[in-house]
Amino acid sequence: MPxxxxxxxxxxxxxxxxxxxxVDGVTLTVAPGxxxxxxxxxxxxxxxxxxxxAGLLPPGTCAGGSVRIADRELVGAPEAARAGVxxxxxxxxxxxxxxxxxxxxxxxxxxxMPLRRHQGLDRAAxxxxxxxxxxxxxxxxxxxxxxxxxxxxxxxxxxxxxxxxACRPRLLVADEPTAALDGxxxxxxxxxxxxxxxxxxxxxxxxxxxLGVLAAVCEQVVVLADGRVVxxxxxxxxxxxxxxxxxxxxxxxxxxxxxxxxx
Amino acid sequence: xxxxLAGVTRRYTVPGDRPWRRVVRTALDGLDLEVPAGRDxxxxxxxxxxxxxxxxxxxxxxxxxAGTVRFRGEVVTPRRPGALRRAVGVVAQDPGSxxxxxxxxxxxxxxxxxxxxxxxxxGERVAELLDAVGxxxxxxxxxxxxxxxxxxxxxxxxxxxATRPAVLVADEPFSAVDPTTRxxxxxxxxxxxxxxxxxxxxxxxxxGIAQRLCADVAVLAAGRVVExxxxxxxxxxxxxxxxxxxxxxxxxxxxx
Numbered sequence: 001m002p003x004x005x006x007x008x009x010x011x012x013x014x015x016x017x018x019x020x021x022x023v024d025g026v027t028l029t030v031a032p033g034x035x036x037x038x039x040x041x042x043x044x045x046x047x048x049x050x051x052x053x054a055g056l057l058p059p060g061t062c063a064g065g066s067v068r069i070a071d072r073e074l075v076g077a078p079e080a081a082r083a084g085v086x087x088x089x090x091x092x093x094x095x096x097x098x099x100x101x102x103x104x105x106x107x108x109x110x111x112x113m114p115l116r117r118h119q120g121l122d123r124a125a126x127x128x129x130x131x132x133x134x135x136x137x138x139x140x141x142x143x144x145x146x147x148x149x150x151x152x153x154x155x156x157x158x159x160x161x162x163x164x165x166a167c168r169p170r171l172l173v174a175d176e177p178t179a180a181l182d183g184x185x186x187x188x189x190x191x192x193x194x195x196x197x198x199x200x201x202x203x204x205x206x207x208x209x210x211l212g213v214l215a216a217v218c219e220q221v222v223v224l225a226d227g228r229v230v231x232x233x234x235x236x237x238x239x240x241x242x243x244x245x246x247x248x249x250x251x252x253x254x255x256x257x258x259x260x261x262x263x
Numbered sequence: 264x265x266x267x268l269a270g271v272t273r274r275y276t277v278p279g280d281r282p283w284r285r286v287v288r289t290a291l292d293g294l295d296l297e298v299p300a301g302r303d304x305x306x307x308x309x310x311x312x313x314x315x316x317x318x319x320x321x322x323x324x325x326x327x328x329a330g331t332v333r334f335r336g337e338v339v340t341p342r343r344p345g346a347l348r349r350a351v352g353v354v355a356q357d358p359g360s361x362x363x364x365x366x367x368x369x370x371x372x373x374x375x376x377x378x379x380x381x382x383x384x385x386g387e388r389v390a391e392l393l394d395a396v397g398x399x400x401x402x403x404x405x406x407x408x409x410x411x412x413x414x415x416x417x418x419x420x421x422x423x424x425a426t427r428p429a430v431l432v433a434d435e436p437f438s439a440v441d442p443t444t445r446x447x448x449x450x451x452x453x454x455x456x457x458x459x460x461x462x463x464x465x466x467x468x469x470x471g472i473a474q475r476l477c478a479d480v481a482v483l484a485a486g487r488v489v490e491x492x493x494x495x496x497x498x499x500x501x502x503x504x505x506x507x508x509x510x511x512x513x514x515x516x517x518x519x
Contacts, residue, residue, distance in 0.1 A: 041441055041442075041443050042411075042412075042441040042443075042444070149278055150278075150279075152310075152311070153310060154310075181310070182309065182310050182438075182468040183309050183310075183468045183508075183509050183512040183513075184309050184508050184509065184511070184512040185309065185310055186512065186514070187511070187512040187514065190514075209441050209442050210442065210514065211442075211516045212513070212514025212515060212516055213514055215514065215515070215516050216514050239516055249442075249443050249446075250442060250443070251516065252446060253442030253443055253445060253446045254442065254516045255471075255516065256442075256445070256446050256449060256471050256472060256475065257469050257470075257471040257472060257513070257514075258471045258513055258515050258516065259470040259471045259473075259474045259498050259510070259513065260471075260474065260495075260498075261498050261499050261510070262495065262499055
């Protein structure tokens, strides 16, 4: 079989947790370099969809359907097979940088870990790549010696982003990467994300409930409600003419955060 | 509500570059702020600008190293909060941790009334409060775990308003809930504050919500008030870099 053109092919994905079907038949294809946003209200199944695509569903959940990354099936595959896809195939940026980083290890050691594990680099090669990874998110190479507690929230999330991009994945899955950041810090993280993705050609699957965040970095969007796709298409089109009530509600909510500035 | 803060400085000792080192961080740096009576004020600023410290000092929960906090002309301190405690209701950011998980929510609502020495068993007032925030009074015997985040924030709001305070102080009350719930809560807070004649002191990083709920704004940066005035004017003609940075950071949705 020839290698698939797409970065991720999700077909009829279902995720059941505690007897409840939280994701119910999601289908989505991500082409190389494409940027998709997954939006929806709380409990719509956004985060579980993202976790399934990253091959990191929490224990106690059960997935059905199909998620293919780099021609490998993740649904039903053992952890060893899913781990082989992570790093080069797909990488995850989680919501809370404070818990995503080990508090006692230096930033440099944490960034080197995925490089050594997924790419088998030796210490010296990993050190070079760590400096590159930090530079990609505009952090100085000296920061490799710092521990997470010495960094600001925004810097920490940039380190998590650098770690996810260090192995040059084809797809980055980001679950509410700016939820714990406010105003200017969130904006700056999105700018870094935008530039890093443009430089590496990495595709994006971004989970958010904030349409402002969506509009800042994504081109395409799927709207989830009760685990199903209720609307999908180009971001501008969907925001300009939302068809589903859930989408309209999200647009109204996003407008609330935009101040009216009269000259 | 009439708070006057003059030359308020508050410093904290925080972890340094080595586990055994500590450094002193100045959260408030000689801050001056006048909150006139009869106005709703939004305090905005980026992370680390001193918003939460300002609230703790203003509520006389912490004493500043320098400067004074006055409420209605009287100096207030943690030991002598004077009329402050009775006059102010507080809603915190995280409804998950601001309600006692072991208490039925009815008991949580009754508590401030008992502390204030209001006579009676408060059953009627509790039902009235739950109804005001759009919850069925029959839920009073449930514990916080039985409610969603948005419902818990409603209960926290009801609790803050239980004693009919003159001022409602809210620290980022909308940031921990999803956008749909946020929109309903913003409407509810505006409605309840107007209905009860309670003045609002809102700490937020969301300029849009600040503008919808408050007529005045104070912009914080590096522990000082860098700009203050009617919020419409300040947003239309910002004079401080910090205000411009907050405006630039707004993630708009371009909707025709």
